[in-house]
Amino acid sequence: MKRTFLLPCLLLFLTSCLITGQPASSTPKPVSPIQNTPTDRSIYKNGLAPEYQDILNKLPNASYYEIELNIADDLTHVTGYETVFYTNAEDVTLEEVQLHLFANILGGKMEMEEVAINGEVINPKYSLSNSLMTIPLKDPLKPGETITLKLGFDLTVPQTVDLNYGVQAYYDDVLALAHAYPMIAVYDDEGWNSEIPPQSGDVTYADISFFLVTVEAPKGVTLVASGSEVSHQEDGNRQTTRFEAGPVRDFYLAASPEYEVFTLESDDIKFRFYTRDYLQDGAEAALEIAARAIRIFEERYAPYPYTELDFVSTPTLALGIEYPGMIAINESILTPDHPYLEATVAHEVGHQWFYNLVGNDQLDDPWLDESLTQFITLQYFTDEYGQAGRRGFRQDLEGRWAYLGNEEIPIGLPVKSYNGAEYSGIIYGRGALFFEELRDEMGSKVFDNFMQDYTRSNAWEIATSEKLRSKAEEHCKCDLTVLFEKWIYP
Numbered sequence: 148m149k150r151t152f153l154l155p156c157l158l159l160f161l162t163s164c165l166i167t168g169q170p171a172s173s174t175p176k177p178v179s180p181i182q183n184t185p186t187d188r189s190i191y192k193n194g195l196a197p198e199y200q201d202i203l204n205k206l207p208n209a210s211y212y213e214i215e216l217n218i219a220d221d222l223t224h225v226t227g228y229e230t231v232f233y234t235n236a237e238d239v240t241l242e243e244v245q246l247h248l249f250a251n252i253l254g255g256k257m258e259m260e261e262v263a264i265n266g267e268v269i270n271p272k273y274s275l276s277n278s279l280m281t282i283p284l285k286d287p288l289k290p291g292e293t294i295t296l297k298l299g300f301d302l303t304v305p306q307t308v309d310l311n312y313g314v315q316a317y318y319d320d321v322l323a324l325a326h327a328y329p330m331i332a333v334y335d336d337e338g339w340n341s342e343i344p345p346q347s348g349d350v351t352y353a354d355i356s357f358f359l360v361t362v363e364a365p366k367g368v369t370l371v372a373s374g375s376e377v378s379h380q381e382d383g384n385r386q387t388t389r390f391e392a393g394p395v396r397d398f399y400l401a402a403s404p405e406y407e408v409f410t411l412e413s414d415d416i417k418f419r420f421y422t423r424d425y426l427q428d429g430a431e432a433a434l435e436i437a438a439r440a441i442r443i444f445e446e447r448y449a450p451y452p453y454t455e456l457d458f459v460s461t462p463t464l465a466l467g468i469e470y471p472g473m474i475a476i477n478e479s480i481l482t483p484d485h486p487y488l489e490a491t492v493a494h495e496v497g498h499q500w501f502y503n504l505v506g507n508d509q510l511d512d513p514w515l516d517e518s519l520t521q522f523i524t525l526q527y528f529t530d531e532y533g534q535a536g537r538r539g540f541r542q543d544l545e546g547r548w549a550y551l552g553n554e555e556i557p558i559g560l561p562v563k564s565y566n567g568a569e570y571s572g573i574i575y576g577r578g579a580l581f582f583e584e585l586r587d588e589m590g591s592k593v594f595d596n597f598m599q600d601y602t603r604s605n606a607w608e609i610a611t612s613e614k615l616r617s618k619a620e621e622h623c624k625c626d627l628t629v630l631f632e633k634w635i636y637p
Contacts, residue, residue, distance in 0.1 A: 208236035254305035348562030357393030395471035429481035469498035518578025547576025
């Protein structure tokens with residue numbers, strides 16, 4: 148998620164910003180189980196751009212989620228049922244599996260009602276303020292083996308946006324459900340990645356997965372979610388809508404009785420903005436910006452992965468937050484002449500390449516998505532408006548760093564190593580300027596070829612600082628040790 152913090156306004160001008168009821172009238176009832184074959188990925192083909200459709204046959208170890216969410220009439224209580232097909236993609240045997248329960252550190256509450264592995268009920272262990280569920284495996288999971296997890300849970304959604312920019316909240320007639328399901332943690336060379344994320348940064352670090360999600364909700368609300376809506380039925384005062392999303396790193400859902408939809412189609416991509424009717428002009432301006440940004444980023448890096456891109460306005464305490472194929476925008480900036488709108492939209496669109504298509508550890512290596520996305524936002528303004536546009540946005544980057552006295556704090560630190568001002572000034576300011584230094588060192592043409600190669604060769608994977616440096620040195624045929632030691636490493 149990308150955030151723009153509300154510190155000194157001028158400084159925080161564009162950080163992908165996570166800026167920043169009534170009782171239920173009926174009791175939610177379980178939705179009938181989805182019975183689908185996790186190996187049949189043809190259902191996701193129509194949601195992918197043609198250039199990416201062959202990836203459906205190239206991610207054999209990606210997790211597959213079937214989720215049913217039953218949203219009560221008060222929009223603050225959710226009953227969930229989840230089936231996860233998880234494959235051990237590592238070269239070591241796993242003795243346990245860990246899942247994040249992010250609701251328990253986002254101001255809400257998630258209680259597990261049932262946990263089973265391959266049909267056998269398990270008693271998991273909970274830690275990190277109940278935000279981490281560890282499931283011991285009776286039979287250790289060998290490399291290449293798959294288990295089926297079945298989970299039942301009850302979610303109470305907070306009615307405040309105080310924590311983590313309000314990414315999961317029901318507030319001002321808008322329900323935002325980010326990370327609202329038990330999510331498999333990433334296992335990498337550090338083992339299971341489990342920690343409570345700092346409030347100032349992103350929450351998730353996730354592998355690519357596939358989702359089939361069925362949502363039952365009050366009929367009077369408009370549902371918007373990652374992926375594509377593939378079916379919709381109404382029965383009395385309730386509706387049931389199914390979404391297919393994949394390959395993606397997360398699943399996001401928003402709902403509101405106030406949403407109207409405004410659309411644009413450009414270059415075979417459907418753009419939609421869901422917001423309140425009086426914000427139409429701002430929504431349509433945002434869609435035009437998004438279409439321009441996608442054209443620029445496609446030419447520079449790689450094709451946009453999906454056939455649609457949805458926006459929702461939310462009361463989030465960030466200017467904008469990115470999700471796979473979906474972006475949340477703070478409705479306070481949703482006017483055509485707002486000074487933050489264009490930079491926020493371009494930045495969040497950029498995250499569709501650097502965060503989603505090319506993943507990274509957003510807690511330990513935030514510069515790989517946030518700093519890089521700030522830099523490509525600078526490229527957007529340069530390509531769209533020439534040197535005048537470049538100077539205007541670069542002044543913001545310089546201003547963020549100048550707020551810290553241009554202190555040469557490394558940009559390659561984990562989020563938790565920065566205070567709020569440092570995170571803005573270093574990750575969103577100095578970090579973006581590093582890529583200009585890298586371009587100057589490599590030469591513009593070589594740098595552009597490197598960036599395109601880096602994006603495409605790491606598509607759907609997890610990038611690291613080492614991968615980026617190695618790819619850059621491969622292209623420039625040079626040693627970048629001095630540059631990386633000056634800017635990146637502590």
